[in-house]
Structures are given as structure tokens and as C-alpha cells.
Amino acid sequence: MPDFSIGVDLGGTNLRIAAVTVDGQLLDKVTLNTKVALGPDRTIDEMCDAIQRVSTTHKASGSFRGAGIGVLGIIDIQAGTVRKSANFPGWEDYPVRAEIERRLRACALLENDASVIIDNDGNVAALGEQWLGAARGVDNVAILTLGTGIGGGIVFGGKIWHGMNGMAGEFGHVTVEPDGVPCGCGNRGCAERYASASAIMRMAREAIASSEAPALAKAASGAEFGALAIYNLAMQGDEPSRRIFHTFGRYLGMMLAGAVNVLNLDAYVLAGGVSSAWDAFAPTMFEELRQRSLVYALTVPADALSSNSSEKDAMWGQPPLRQAQGRLSAVQAEQSSAGAAAASMERKTIITRALLGSDAGLFGAARAAVLAG
Numbered sequence: 324m325p326d327f328s329i330g331v332d333l334g335g336t337n338l339r340i341a342a343v344t345v346d347g348q349l350l351d352k353v354t355l356n357t358k359v360a361l362g363p364d365r366t367i368d369e370m371c372d373a374i375q376r377v378s379t380t381h382k383a384s385g386s387f388r389g390a391g392i393g394v395l396g397i398i399d400i401q402a403g404t405v406r407k408s409a410n411f412p413g414w415e416d417y418p419v420r421a422e423i424e425r426r427l428r429a430c431a432l433l434e435n436d437a438s439v440i441i442d443n444d445g446n447v448a449a450l451g452e453q454w455l456g457a458a459r460g461v462d463n464v465a466i467l468t469l470g471t472g473i474g475g476g477i478v479f480g481g482k483i484w485h486g487m488n489g490m491a492g493e494f495g496h497v498t499v500e501p502d503g504v505p506c507g508c509g510n511r512g513c514a515e516r517y518a519s520a521s522a523i524m525r526m527a528r529e530a531i532a533s534s535e536a537p538a539l540a541k542a543a544s545g546a547e548f549g550a551l552a553i554y555n556l557a558m559q560g561d562e563p564s565r566r567i568f569h570t571f572g573r574y575l576g577m578m579l580a581g582a583v584n585v586l587n588l589d590a591y592v593l594a595g596g597v598s599s600a601w602d603a604f605a606p607t608m609f610e611e612l613r614q615r616s617l618v619y620a621l622t623v624p625a626d627a628l629s630s631n632s633s634e635k636d637a638m639w640g641q642p643p644l645r646q647a648q649g650r651l652s653a654v655q656a657e658q659s660s661a662g663a664a665a666a667s668m669e670r671k672t673i674i675t676r677a678l679l680g681s682d683a684g685l686f687g688a689a690r691a692a693v694l695a696g
């Protein structure tokens with residue numbers, strides 16, 4: 324049996340752990356009700372106990388190759404610490420990686436080439452989607468997580484690109500409107516002020532305030548009012564709701580056009596809850612991309628637009644697993660069947676939805692530990 328590693332998702336609410344073989348088979352997945360608020364010592368005790376339990380269960384499968392911890396926050400990769408995170412007050416300067424290594428050594432789990440890494444959750448999610456998800460089979464990938472804001476991560480040559488000190492991949496804070504909406508980062512007009520769940524809510528409030536969006540106003544009085552309700556209205560043809568997603572797609576396309584021009588990656592994967600509104604924003608996003616990026620226009624897949632309509636049956640919250648995988652493998656088949664010299668010119672820029680959901684970070688963290696070993 325192949326060796327395995329452990330991926331950990333250290334989020335704000337719970338702690339998830341997965342054992343994954345080096346060839347990408349999921350052996351085990353557990354969720355702990357760890358109270359992060361009780362402090363780093365307790366959290367890391369419980370994490371290491373769980374890593375030990377899971378690893379002991381699968382010892383017969385192969386050797387333990389290490390553990391990767393994906394953390395929601397700004398990480399100092401070299402020091403192995405959490406520099407800043409709203410979810411982990413009091414963790415600053417706590418030696419997270421060193422303490423995990425110490426505990427795993429104490430139970431004789433960490434030996435030989437096994438390693439412990441900590442990284443940002445967006446980075447490990449990018450690696451997960453590149454390894455086993457929507458961008459499987461290509462080496463150069465960016466992930467954009469569309470949630471309350473826009474998270475990001477970049478994989479170059481099959482490895483996480485951290486930049487100088489781990490701050491690479493901040494797609495959400497690229498300016499798309501010079502004098503636009505103020506952002507928490509101090510800038511104005513950041514992409515995430517126009518293409519995120521909070522942006523959808525802001526645009527809905529503005530539409531309601533204009534008294535020209537009766538359906539939105541009616542929905543806003545309901546308890547369940549959120550981005551999903553606005554998406555449903557848009558798909559039912561409500562014009563003000565449709566406009567919100569067109570604006571969303573336009574700014575997202577603008578930001579992606581810049582990324583495609585600069586990075587020329589194989590794939591850009593859209594993840595996060597709001598990526599499920601693909602049907603509502605993708606047409607304007609692709610239109611904007613083609614207009615604003617010559618690199619994209621020269622590498623646009625033949626089915627970039629038709630793939631949108633073929634995904635109409637994909638519902639909010641359900642990743643379009645087969646469609647996205649099918650599209651990527653079709654493009655790869657096209658690429659591998661072409662002559663070697665022509666192939667590099669024939670490669671297409673894939674922009675697609677994520678496949679692995681919240682598991683991307685678990686798989687990516689497990690992968691990162693093996694790559695570091």
C-alpha cells in the first residue's frame with residue numbers, strides 16, 4: 324500500500340483531519356469539535372492526538388510522510404507561526420509548527436523524511452484543486468475563492484507559489500474601480516468589493532433603496548435573504564437581480580483578465596459559495612475576459628461559452644463535477660494529441676468551477692506535507 328500523509332483544516336469553527344495516500348486516495352476523514360478559543364496549546368494537543376489516532380489506524384497502509392496544516396489567516400511559512408488571524412486571537416508568535424513537531428516526535432510518529440508544514444488555507448486549497456480537483460493534470464493554476472471576500476492561491480509547477488513572504492495571490496485586492504467602494508484593506512475599488520457575497524448584498528441594498536427593485540425588496544423582508552435568494556431571482560428573470568450578477572461578472576472578468584495577462588496559467592478555478600452562481604455571472608465574465616485580455620482571446624477554449632449553457636442543470640451548492648472534469652480532460656486530450664511543437668501554442672486557458680469544495684484544503688495540506696519532505 325502507498326504511503327500517506329495527514330491534511331488538517333484549522334478553520335474558525337472546527338478542525339478537520341484527513342489521511343490521504345501519496346497517490347490521492349482518501350483513507351479517513353474526521354471532524355473534531357475543538358474549541359479554538361481555548362488557546363493554541365489545547366487545540367494543538369487535540370489535533371496531534373487525532374493525527375496520532377488516524378495514523379495508527381492506517382499504519383498498515385504505509386509510512387506516515389507528514390502533516391500539513393491549512394490555517395485561515397496570514398501565516399509566516401518560515402517561522403511556522405500564525406502572524407495574523409481574526410479567528411485565532413492570542414496565537415500570534417505561538418510556535419505552531421514547532422509544537423506540532425514536538426508532540427508528533429514524542430509519540431514517535433515524526434521520523435525520517437516526515438515533515439510538518441503550516442500554510443494559508445487558500446494556498447492549500449489551490450494545491451488540492453490542482454492535485455485532485457478541477458485543475459487535475461495541469462501544473463500552473465490559480466484558485467479564487469468567492470465568499471464574503473475573495474481568497475486566492477497560486478500553484479506554479481505543481482507547488483504553491485508563496486511569493487517573497489507568503490503574501491502572493493491577493494486577487495481580491497486588485498483595483499478594478501479607481502474611485503470605487505472603500506475596502507477593509509485601505510484601498511478603494513478592490514475586486515472583492517464587486518465580486519463577492521458581501522458585494523451582492525451591497526448591490527441589492529442599493530437597488531432596493533432606488534425603489535426600482537420590487538422583487539428584491541419583497542425578498543429582503545424574508546428571513547432567508549442572502550446571495551442565494553438574489554441568485555434565484557436573477558435566474559427567474561428579475562431584471563435588477565440579473566444586473567447585480569452582470570456587474571459581478573464584469574468586475575470578476577476584469578480582474579481575471581489582468582491575472583491571465585500577467586500569469587498565463589493553465590487554469591483559474593473559481594471556488595467558494597458564490598461560485599455556484601456561475602450561470603448568472605459567467606456570461607458577462609467571459610465577455611469581459613475576451614475583450615480585455617488578448618492572451619485569453621488567443622487561448623480561449625472552443626467550448627468556453629457553450630460549457631456555460633451545458634451547466635444549466637448544476638444547482639447552487641452542487642459542484643458541476645462531470646462537466647468541469649470533462650471539459651478539462653477534453654482540452655488535455657486535444658493538447659496531448661497535437662504535435663509537440665504545436666502543442667504549446669494550442670494550449671487553452673481554462674476557467675472553471677472548483678470540484679472539491681471544502682475538502683480541497685484538506686487534500687492540498689496533505690499534499691504540501693509530502694512535497695516538503
Ligand SMILES: [Zn+2]
Binds near residue numbers: 509
Ligand atoms: Zn482591498
